[in-house]
Amino acid sequence: MADVIQEITTLTKEDFTSDQMVKWCPGCGDHAILSSFLKVLPELGIRKQDVVVVSGIGCSSRFPYYVKTYGFHGIHGRAAPLASGIKITNPNLHVWMITGDGDSLAIGGNHFIHLLRRNLDINVMLFNNKIYGLTKGQYSPTTPAGKKTKTSPQGTIEHPFNVGELAIGAQGTFFARAVDNNPKMMSEIMLEAGRHKGTSLIEILQNCVIFYNNVHADVTSKETKDENQLFLRHGEPMIFGKENDKGIILKGTHLEVVRIGENGITEKDLLIHDKYQRDPGIQVMLAKMAPPAFPVVLGVIRSVADFTYESRMDQIILSEMETNPIKTVDDLLNSGKTWDI
Amino acid sequence: MMTTKRHKVVELENVVVRFAGDSGDGMQLTGTLFSEAAAVAGNDFATFPDYPAEIRAPQGTVSGVSGFQIHFGHKEIFTSGDLADVLVAMNPAPLKKNLMWVKKGGTIIVDTETFNDKSLEKAGYKNNPLTDGTLTEYNVIKAPISSLTKKSCEDLGLDIKMILKSRNMFALGIMFFVFNREFSSADEYFEKKFMANPLVIESNKRILRAGYNFADTIEALSSITYKVEPAKLSKGKYRNITGNIATAWGLLAASEKSGRKLFLGSYPITPATEILQELSIHKSLGAKVLQAEDEIAGIVSSIGASFAGAFAVTSTSGPGLSLKTEAIGLAVMTELPIVIVDVQRAGPSTGMPTKSEQSDLLQALFGRNGEAPVVVLAASSSSNCFYYAYEAGKIAMEHMTPVILLSDGYIANGSEVFKIPKMTDLPPIKPPIVEAEDLIYRPYLRNPEKLNRSWAIPGTLGLRHRIGGLEKENISGNVSHDPENHQLMCELRAEKVKRVANYIEPQTIFGPDSGDLLVVSWGGTYGVMIEAVKEMQDAGKKVSLAHFHYINPLPNNTEEIFGRFKRIIVPELNLGQFVLYLRMNFQKFRFYQYNKIQGLPFMVKELVDKFNEILEEK
Numbered sequence: 021m022a023d024v025i026q027e028i029t030t031l032t033k034e035d036f037t038s039d040q041m042v043k044w045c046p047g048c049g050d051h052a053i054l055s056s057f058l059k060v061l062p063e064l065g066i067r068k069q070d071v072v073v074v075s076g077i078g079c080s081s082r083f084p085y086y087v088k089t090y091g092f093h094g095i096h097g098r099a100a101p102l103a104s105g106i107k108i109t110n111p112n113l114h115v116w117m118i119t120g121d122g123d124s125l126a127i128g129g130n131h132f133i134h135l136l137r138r139n140l141d142i143n144v145m146l147f148n149n150k151i152y153g154l155t156k157g158q159y160s161p162t163t164p165a166g167k168k169t170k171t172s173p174q175g176t177i178e179h180p181f182n183v184g185e186l187a188i189g190a191q192g193t194f195f196a197r198a199v200d201n202n203p204k205m206m207s208e209i210m211l212e213a214g215r216h217k218g219t220s221l222i223e224i225l226q227n228c229v230i231f232y233n234n235v236h237a238d239v240t241s242k243e244t245k246d247e248n249q250l251f252l253r254h255g256e257p258m259i260f261g262k263e264n265d266k267g268i269i270l271k272g273t274h275l276e277v278v279r280i281g282e283n284g285i286t287e288k289d290l291l292i293h294d295k296y297q298r299d300p301g302i303q304v305m306l307a308k309m310a311p312p313a314f315p316v317v318l319g320v321i322r323s324v325a326d327f328t329y330e331s332r333m334d335q336i337i338l339s340e341m342e343t344n345p346i347k348t349v350d351d352l353l354n355s356g357k358t359w360d361i
Numbered sequence: 362m363m364t365t366k367r368h369k370v371v372e373l374e375n376v377v378v379r380f381a382g383d384s385g386d387g388m389q390l391t392g393t394l395f396s397e398a399a400a401v402a403g404n405d406f407a408t409f410p411d412y413p414a415e416i417r418a419p420q421g422t423v424s425g426v427s428g429f430q431i432h433f434g435h436k437e438i439f440t441s442g443d444l445a446d447v448l449v450a451m452n453p454a455p456l457k458k459n460l461m462w463v464k465k466g467g468t469i470i471v472d473t474e475t476f477n478d479k480s481l482e483k484a485g486y487k488n489n490p491l492t493d494g495t496l497t498e499y500n501v502i503k504a505p506i507s508s509l510t511k512k513s514c515e516d517l518g519l520d521i522k523m524i525l526k527s528r529n530m531f532a533l534g535i536m537f538f539v540f541n542r543e544f545s546s547a548d549e550y551f552e553k554k555f556m557a558n559p560l561v562i563e564s565n566k567r568i569l570r571a572g573y574n575f576a577d578t579i580e581a582l583s584s585i586t587y588k589v590e591p592a593k594l595s596k597g598k599y600r601n602i603t604g605n606i607a608t609a610w611g612l613l614a615a616s617e618k619s620g621r622k623l624f625l626g627s628y629p630i631t632p633a634t635e636i637l638q639e640l641s642i643h644k645s646l647g648a649k650v651l652q653a654e655d656e657i658a659g660i661v662s663s664i665g666a667s668f669a670g671a672f673a674v675t676s677t678s679g680p681g682l683s684l685k686t687e688a689i690g691l692a693v694m695t696e697l698p699i700v701i702v703d704v705q706r707a708g709p710s711t712g713m714p715t716k717s718e719q720s721d722l723l724q725a726l727f728g729r730n731g732e733a734p735v736v737v738l739a740a741s742s743s744s745n746c747f748y749y750a751y752e753a754g755k756i757a758m759e760h761m762t763p764v765i766l767l768s769d770g771y772i773a774n775g776s777e778v779f780k781i782p783k784m785t786d787l788p789p790i791k792p793p794i795v796e797a798e799d800l801i802y803r804p805y806l807r808n809p810e811k812l813n814r815s816w817a818i819p820g821t822l823g824l825r826h827r828i829g830g831l832e833k834e835n836i837s838g839n840v841s842h843d844p845e846n847h848q849l850m851c852e853l854r855a856e857k858v859k860r861v862a863n864y865i866e867p868q869t870i871f872g873p874d875s876g877d878l879l880v881v882s883w884g885g886t887y888g889v890m891i892e893a894v895k896e897m898q899d900a901g902k903k904v905s906l907a908h909f910h911y912i913n914p915l916p917n918n919t920e921e922i923f924g925r926f927k928r929i930i931v932p933e934l935n936l937g938q939f940v941l942y943l944r945m946n947f948q949k950f951r952f953y954q955y956n957k958i959q960g961l962p963f964m965v966k967e968l969v970d971k972f973n974e975i976l977e978e979k
Contacts, residue, residue, distance in 0.1 A: 038827075040839070069822045074665070077830075084827050085840065090819035092668055093829025094661065095691050101626070101658035105665025105673070106819065108649055109624055113669065113819055131661075134654040337644045344645030349617045352610060352643065353781045357546075358600045359400055361591075 031062035036071075038088040044079060049200030049226035050147065054086055056206040057116075057145075061087075064214045066114045073116045074103040076123040079154050079228075080147040083118040097128025100135040103142045104329075111330040114214070117144045122152050125161040125181050133190035138329040139218040145210075146223050147200075148183060151232035183223040184307025188300045188322060194220035195307065196320040199240045200227060205251070205318065212320055218328050225316075239316045248311045252319035257290035260315050267291075268306075268314075275305050277314060295323045369585050370541065375434030376589060377442030378536065379462060380529075381455030384417050384427045387529040388451070392429025394533055394550060396601060398542040399433040400778070403591025406433035407743070407777040407888065408601075409441035412715060421483035426458045435590040439742070439888030441775055443964040447539070449532045451475065451506075453484035460495075469499045470535055472506035472528065502581055506531045506572075513571035514564045523561075527568045534572020541588050544569065595780065602779040604772035604885075605635035607746035608676075608702055612636075613646055614747070615754025616672045619790035623648040624671035626662035628655055628681065631714040632770040633704035636676040656684035660701065664688060667697040668828070670794075670818035672754055676702040679721045680711065682765075686728055689763055693733040693854060695828045696805075696814050698757035698764075698792070702750070705769040705884075707960040716960025717770035719884050720935040725765045726913055726942065732851045734858040736760070737912040739767040741887035744779035746772060749910060751787060758792040760861055761813035767912070769934075771962055772885040792816055798823035804838030811864070812857035859914050868916035872898055872905030878976055879926035881952075883909040883939050886932065886963055893968035904972060912939070915946065923950050930955060930975055932968060 036058050044050045061071060071089040075081035077096035084091030090113075094102040103117040124132040124146055135142065151169065152158040159169040159176045162183065166175040187195050194216045196209045206224065213220035225236040234241075239248050250260040250268070258268040265280050267290035278285045297303065303322045310316060346352050378395065382388045389410055399406045411428035418425030432442030444464040450456035452475040463469060476491055490496055491503060510531045514524045533547065547569055555561040576582040602610075616623035625648065627637040641650045649671070653659040660675040667673035677685065682703045692699045705721045707713035725737045736756050740749040746768055753766040795802050795817040804826040805814050817824035826838060834841035835849055870879075871891060878897075882890045887908050897904040907922055909915070923929060931940040932955040940954040955971045957963060 067822075069825060070820055072669075072819050084829070088825060090668075090825050091827030091829075092665070092695075093827065093831065094664075095687055095830050098657060098661040098688065101653065101661035102665040102668075104651065104658075105624065105626060105662035105667075105671075106669040107665075108651060108662070109622070109666040109669035109671040109673075110820055130654055131658050134658070333649060337647060337649070340644040341647070346643065346645050348784070349610070349614045349646065350784050352613065352646065353600075353784075354598065356600065357397065357400070358598050358781065359403075360598050361403060361594050361596060 031068060033058045033062060035068055036061045036088050038086050040085045042086050043082065045230055047229040048079070049149070049224075049228070050079060050083070052200050052203055053145070053147065053206060053224055053226065054083065056203045057210060058087065060207050060210040060214065063211060064114065070112060071114050071116070072106055073118060074106065075099050075118040076128055077154070078120040078123045078152075080118050080120040081123060097123055097126070098131060099123065100128060100131035104135060104138070104140055107140050107142055108330050108333060111141070111334060115142045117142055119144065119146050121146065121148045121150060121160045121162040125183070125186070129161070133186070136187055136190040136192040136219050136221065139191070139193055139326055140330055141217050141328045142219050143213050144219060144221045146183060146221060147226040148223050149226045149228040149232055150235050151228050153228045153231050157231040182308050184321060185304050187221050188304050188307065192221055192322065193218040193324045193326050194320070195223070195303070195322045196221070197223045197225065197307070197316070197318050199225045199236065199249070199318060201240050209320060212323070216323055218326060238311050248315045250315040250317045252293045252295070252306070252317050252321060254293055254295045254320070257287050257292055259287070259290065270302070275309065275314070295320050298324050368583050370588050371585055373587050373589050374436050375432065375438065376447070376540070376587065377430065377432045377445045378447045378449070379428055379430045379445035379459060380449045380532070381426055381428040381459045382451035382529065383420050383454070384413060384415070384425045385420070386427065386451045387526070388427045388429050391529040391533050392431055394547045395536060396431055396776070397546040397550070398537065399431065400599070400601060401543055401546050402589070404433040404435065404589050405438040405592035405594060405778050406431055407438050407441045407775060408432075409771065409775040421452060421454055421480050423454045423458045423484060426455045428455070428459060433589060435592055437592065438777070439891050440962070443966065447536070449536065451528065451532065453480050453486055453490070456490060457484045457486060463499065465498050467499055468502065469496060470502040470504060470532065473503040474505050474507040500581070502579065504535065504575060509571055509575055510568050513567045517560055517564055519560060519564055524564060524568075527565050530565050530568040531572035531575070534569040535576045535582070537569070538573045538576035539582060539586055541586055594778070598781045600779050600781055601776050602744055602747070603635070603774060603776040604740065604743040604746040604768055605633070605704065605774070606639055607744055607779065608740070608750045608766070608768060608773070609636045609639035611747040611750025612640070612674055612700065612754060613643060613648060614784065614787060615751045615758075615790060616648070617646065617784065618787060619672055619754065619758050619792055621670065621672035621758065621792060624663060624666035624673045625650045625676065626653050626659040626666065626673070627676045628653050628659045630656070630678045630681050632706055632773050633676045633678045633681070633702065635773070636702060636704070656681040657688060660685040660688040660699070661691075663699050664692050664695070664697060667692070667699050668695070668819065670816070672758060673698070674700045674702065676704070678704050678706050679708045679724070682721060682724055683728070687730070689735060690729045690731060690733045691830045692763040693729070693735060694830050694833070696761045696854070698761055698816070700750070700753045700757050701763060701765045703765060703767050704773045705767060713960045715770065717885065717962065718934050718958065718960060719769060719886070720938065720958070721767065722912065722935065722938040723941070725767060732855065734855050734913070736762055736764040736858055736861055736914070737767065738764060739884035739910055739912055740772060741884060741908060741910060743772045743775050743777045745887070747779070747782070755788065755790045756861055756864075758790055759813070759864075760811055760857065761793065761816065762858060762861075767884055769885040794818065795821065795824055797821045803836050804828060805833050806836050807853070810860070812853060812860055862914040862917050865911050865916060867918045868907055868909065868922055870905050870907050870922060873903065874905070875925035876903030876905050877927050878902070878904045878972060879923065879929045880904060880906045880972065881909070881929055881931045881939075881943070882906065882933070883912060886934060889963045889965055889968065890932070893965045893972065896965060896969050897972055902972070902976060904976075912942075920947055923947060928953065928975055930972065932956070932963060932971070934958060934963070
């Protein structure tokens with residue numbers, strides 16, 4: 021045991037850096053995400069042979085090749101069942117699933133919601149750049165309505181998904197959001213996601229420098245981020261703005277932006293973030309906030325404890341092994357009605 | 362009671378009995394209890410349930426008829442039988458639907474009290490078939506089953522509707538008399554099933570005996586009864602088993618033998634669902650079952666499980682196999698072991714879900730993008746499913762390849778007597794698992810003989826590697842778009858599957874090694890083929906049977922066998938899929954074909970007629 025602890029505590033970023041050439045476009049948000057991830061892995065305190073990185077198809081899904089762990093680059097949309105099969109088979113493995121808005125919300129939409137519903141202890145990083153990059157610029161399920169792309173030359177006529185709303189609606193127990201140009205924020209969230217027991221979903225607002233450059237600029241750029249980002253911390257009031265003078269209150273059944281000091285509003289009137297609240301009402305409203313009327317919330321929006329699929333399955337198997345008289349296949353073959361000749 | 366018989370007892374070699382009623386009449390149970398009595402008597406037997414796709418189709422109509430056929434004998438039994446010697450029809454609709462399956466001169470037992478205007482109309486009869494001459498060629502036993510059932514229990518104080526639910530036991534009692542069966546196995550069933558309700562045990566026992574006594578008092582029945590002597594089965598322990606249960610158990614056996622825990626990712630689909638249900642029960646054997654959100658998740662979760670070191674399986678039927686297509690390609694590329702069980706049904710599309718067919722063969726062989734060879738096996742009977750599920754697991758794990766196991770609705774739902782094997786008698790399964798910190802390990806380094814790569818399981822120190830659907834560089838497994846490497850890898854994957862032929866049993870022949878006609882068949886038609894070929898051989902014809910379990914690769918001696926016969930015929934329940942494959946592989950032979958695609962099994966007679974026709978052809 022001492023050896024194991026020793027081995028884990030001395031791991032560094034280099035222990036997880038693969039020898040493969042990283043082939044994302046220069047300036048792509050993925051580079052920063054990879055860098056943060058490589059930094060977080062040693063901090064999680066897991067043996068290096070117990071980490072598995074799984075993906076589907078898309079730019080994001082090349083990720084496993086660039087991490088020196090067990091890795092599986094699957095087929096389009098199917099990262100979730102791939103990861104599920106791995107985790108169910110060996111719950112000791114620490115499974116990360118890397119996916120994108122096309123991979124998990126379009127072709128893999130079905131698997132995505134069922135993964136969340138089953139609450140397997142899998143960490144999902146969904147790179148949301150609101151576009152199909154690898155196929156060169158078609159609209160995705162998160163592309164804003166009206167956006168002109170190669171397959172919507174007159175503007176899209178579809179209502180986009182909000183990732184948080186969808187995930188929480190699918191019974192997700194953990195939802196967080198980060199931006200690709202803030203490595204510290206990403207690392208902090210990845211660490212918390214890695215420690216959450218259950219499916220942890222991180223939506224990373226990621227920039228596609230080629231096909232949808234500055235897609236998240238209103239949230240991430242130097243000029244606008246203070247006014248348009250609200251980083252949530254559990255138990256703290258929801259404050260944002262360059263001067264830290266704005267906040268969120270619940271008025272009636274909806275949220276509202278207020279200015280502290282105006283109309284008698286004080287910090288005490290602001291909503292206090294409760295990521296552990298099981299009732300997802302406020303959390304969904306927060307996840308849906310968007311400029312210009314609201315800031316975008318970042319950080320851990322929801323984190324509730326519930327049983328995981330694989331732990332329940334192992335419990336049932338253990339109890340069946342103890343109580344069921346059929347212990348071997350020979351027992352099974354000879355069970356029930358048999359006769360001798 | 363059993364000793365009061367005054368009649369003549371005729372010995373029979375084999376008999377076919379068909380029970381038919383409404384979906385809610387309990388025909389499957391009646392058939393099962395009759396089968397158990399046949400087992401107690403030491404007969405060999407095979408059964409087949411014939412039920413509608415609807416759970417409870419409109420009562421009294423032809424579409425709601427549920428049937429159960431059993432073929433039992435003193436001789437060895439291979440199929441559930443062609444035409445029935447005895448039909449039990451609980452209502453007019455079952456009679457209408459099943460009359461075509463009764464031998465001319467056969468016995469038909471009906472509950473006359475159900476032949477009223479309303480039910481005749483529902484069944485689509487213009488006149489009453491019991492009186493209009495429809496049945497003149499049959500020996501019809503008109504039994505007032507409903508009223509005698511009621512009467513037998515009138516003093517028990519039970520609800521009349523409840524009593525009438527056991528009408529099927531009256532019919533079973535009649536059949537017990539006719540075939541000189543013991544009550545013991547049925548009584549045991551009542552006692553166990555209705556443990557909480559002694560009155561219901563009593564009523565069922567009474568109704569069963571009322572049917573028996575009724576038969577004893579009716580001259581048409583009591584003058585002659587039949588006896589089928591015990592079959593000459595080899596010494597051992599036996600049980601009755603359906604193909605789907607046998608498949609599930611064969612998979613569990615492969616898991617135990619290999620030391621790899623079983624993982625099943627599957628989605629419910631007729632007629633494969635029982636495999637999913639059965640494996641869900643056996644968690645005490647460590648089996649992990651994920652009822653997936655769809656067919657694709659079923660196989661992809663299995664591929665993940667295989668990567669993580671499980672013996673991974675997915676089970677489905679034709680439409681599901683179509684959905685799994687892309688993922689099978691992923692398993693081909695990643696060279697991970699996985700068994701895909703396809704219980705075939707009549708297609709295309711939704712087709713006829715409860716009817717059987719052999720029409721997924723070409724899909725199994727070729728239905729993928731790119732050059733994606735897989736091993737294809739086909740089970741030949743209900744009990745044989747056990748051995749080929751086991752073999753599929755053995756090949757998948759030892760050769761690191763996906764294996765498609767073809768079963769079909771007929772053998773999957775049908776049952777037969779199964780001699781219980783001992784685990785120690787099954788061949789070993791030795792997956793090529795890599796030890797921790799193996800310095801020689803490379804993800805796509807191959808075994809020089811079999812050409813399989815090795816199984817490096819996550820969690821093992823020193824073997825971290827990445828795989829996926831992109832083309833792999835030989836040995837290193839790195840992503841590669843190199844043209845020559847791609848050709849090499851395509852050839853290696855094909856050769857790996859081809860070399861499985863060096864590790865399987867050679868093809869056997871039933872009958873002489875050479876002759877005038879070789880019948881070539883595969884999969885679930887084995888029973889009827891052997892009966893037809895036996896009949897030909899008994900008539901002095903030089904006919905033999907080569908029934909294939911290994912479809913891809915074919916056994917190494919296949920060509921040599923074909924060369925020893927003057928003519929070859931390939932009968933299949935499709936429009937000619939295996940024959941197309943054989944023509945592709947063995948161009949120097951001429952293959953006759955005989956195809957039936959009605960959702961029904963072959964009949965011995967039609968095969969014999971066809972074989973004779975070919976023998977006589979100039």
